[in-house]
Each structure stands twice: as structure tokens, then as C-alpha cells.
Amino acid sequence: MQEALRTYKASIFRALSHPTRIAILEVLRDRELSARTIQEKLGVEQANLSQHLAILRSHQIVVNRKDGNQVFYSIRNAVLVEVLDLMRLYFQSSLTDTIQMLGDVEREAPAS
Secondary structure, rough: OHHHHHHHHHHHHHHOOOHHHHHHHHHHOOOOEEHHHHHHHHHHHHHHHHHHHHHHHOOOOEEEEEEEEEEEEEEEEOOOHHHHHHHHHHHHHEEEHHHHHHHHHHHHHHHH
């Protein structure tokens, strides 16, 4: 069971491993949007957006519904927004640590 869970987690992280897919989730974080609106907000080509949305749908990260000739997308589970927020905090923490380390290196470097 543990191995199946790890495999599932890895597949979700693979689905999230492209900057455009992260950007899609960021624009969807608060509300449902049409594919057209997502495209306009991100400035990507329709075919490219469709490919990324298909990957997110196939991993059940986003869901869609049709209304007339428009398709609307939303994040399937709001917990994912929390995961993305935690990743931002992780990045900020890592960046802060790196900046501090660089400052330490500069202070320890001999004057030339």
C-alpha cells in the first residue's frame, strides 16, 4: 500500500512539474475560469494550453464543465492550493537560507 501511495504522489508531482501547469493552477486558485480566460491571462497558445489542461485533467487535478461552446475549469480539491502555498513558503525559506549563506561567505572572504 505504501508503494502505491508513493507512486500516486510521484505522478501528481510529475503532473505539476511544468511552469505552465503551475501558472494554470495559480489563476484557478480562487475561481472557475473559461479556457479562453486562462489563455488570455497566461498568454499561451490555445493548443499548448489544451495539452497542459489535458494533463491536469487526466491526473484529476482540475475538473471541467461545458456551458454552451465554452469549457470552464476549476481546481478539483482546494487542498492543492494549500500545497502550492506550502511550496512557496519552502522556496522562500530556501532562498532566505541561501542569501544568508552568501552573506556569510562574503564576510569571510579575504579583502583583496
